[in-house]
Amino acid sequence: MNRTLTKPIADDLVRPLFQTSVWFYAIVFAAATVVACGGAAWGYQVWNGIGSAGIRWPVFWGFYLVNFVFWIGISHAGTLISAILRLVNAGWRRPVTRCAEAITVFALMIGAMFPIIHLGRPWLAFWLFPYPSAREIWPNFRSPLAWDFFAINTYLTGSVLFLFLPMIPDFALVRDRSTGWRRTLYGLLAFGWRGTTRQWNRLESAMQIMAVAILPVAVSVHTIVSFDFSMAAVPMWHSTIFGPYFVAGAIFSGIAALIIAMAVLRKTLGLEKYLLPLHFDNLGKLLLLMCILWAYFVFAERLTVWYGNEPSEMAVFWASQRGRFAPFYWTMVICNFVIPFVILTNYKTRTILGCVIASFGVLIGMWLERFLIIVPSLATKQLPYSWGSYAPQPVELTIMAATFAGMILLYALFSKFVPIIAIWELKAGLPSRLDPALQVETSLLSTRLDTEAFSSEAERADRGQP
């Protein structure tokens, strides 16, 4: 199919794979350096003992768990955007899906490392695997940590498939345009894709199945992460609202991460013709919706705690409302609600820059939210004699910085080896449809396209016809 495709789209989107600017090497080098520092910090912690981190009695979970929940939350970008928009067949999703799915996979890989990093004896992490061992003991299936293990592994497997499946036709396209080692590599990745009608049909049905299957998995995964907290009788953890509250927060931060990633890709890879203000406007509206939903959950949770007036819960409540954690709490409210709400409700400020500013606010606010869920509760448990505090140590801060650098590194490498916009999906969406959003996109693109020459196969497949 690839020979018959209209060249401009493919040319634009494949170019980053073949041309590398010096900036790419600079970013990769800088990010890799920070990641290496993080690795060294972890090595130091393993060698010296977990006491190198700031965790202490009684705050036994600190920055590592905050980052765990934060990154698993970020991973909800891909599933929501991609699966829901795919299922409702929203045309504007086409240039967005792959950026989003890649965030999911990388954020999950990073997030899933934290439960291992935070272990007292990380070399025994494999004891969470259910396998018949000489110890003659299974993992304790009553423990939310064992649920976590299964939930995250299921989600990771599902999202890798969800990311990989629609990449196959694009790998084939790159294979057909390249020579040498690239041809071999992409040939392997393309799994012998030839673009036959049967292959298109199979791909389409596989994507439909995955889109339906991944949604409940995504919802369950962050619900189970929230169960890590809500299953324990710790003040302000033991809450029935935590499942949906965490899922909403996860999607909220996921969309924010996606907006930032898209804005960066747009600038660095010159994708101004594909990632349009329209996409940021639509995602901005979605972010606004999640912002209001998040605020509603926080209000509902805090109001019921305050009204219930249970002493141990009130201790945590006031510690974050006006006590020692209050600065973090009100920063969170400003970053998560005030800033995005003000920017995104006004269509004049809902520009690309406005969306990016709001998204940075959301990322900071959602990170603080996870901190405020975990630390004040543990520091202020039932017996006042055992109250304590927590301050992160350099090891924790270095590892945290390394995960952000790791995300940048993985994303830079990904956009170097894979077309970051699904070429075949974009093309399949091009012929004029009734979707107004799509028409804006099409009209802007069509000046450079010869629509007559479009792959009929891709188009047919998208319509589900043989």
Added chain:
Amino acid sequence: MAYRWGMAVDIDKCTGCEACVTACHAENNIPTVGAGQASRGRAMHWIRVERYYEGSFPDVRLKFRPVLCQQCDNAPCEAVCPTYAAHQNEDGLNAQVYNRCIGTRYCANACTYNVRFFNFFNPEWPKPLHLQLNPDVSIREVGVMEKCTFCVQRIKAAKTEATAAQRELVDGALQPACAQACPTTAIIFGDLNDPESRVARLARSPRGTKLLEDLGAEPKITYLQKQPWHEPDAY
């Protein structure tokens, strides 16, 4: 008949001398982490004497409450452990299997009494304390959770001895280190399954309360006091 070990702590008798804390450290090879680490919240005291102040200066009353693992029947720490390191043994004790522990520290978060302690580093004993380690108790390595065992090594030894001599355990003959060291006999240990044991009778005392009883963990330690205990205002 199986044993069900329990304890009664008479708060009215407690003078806050902390002999129990010292005895516990000596008996159970609990590392002393030093002033620096202690100030960073890494001190380990399987039993601690909580101090609460009542009234305002100069009319201040000091109250002491020794708090150790409550050996709950319905223990919040056990369910959350992914590797069964924390589990209920046949005597109703909340056992901690050090070799199974991978250090998630979830049990310590779930424990409402904060009586679980974590080995943030490999243990060290300043000389000459290294010469007084108890050979009956294993040393815990870095990354492992530990807590009061009701001196399970003494329980095992006494049970083995009784079985060898073909007799029942006598009430009061077996004591954990804290009870043995208490100069005012504020700590009473025994078998709750024997209705005539001292601890079982004290558990039925009208002076008895359980710590954070409303949370439903069903602790096996009864606190005895004439005045009802008011938790200080939390905020």
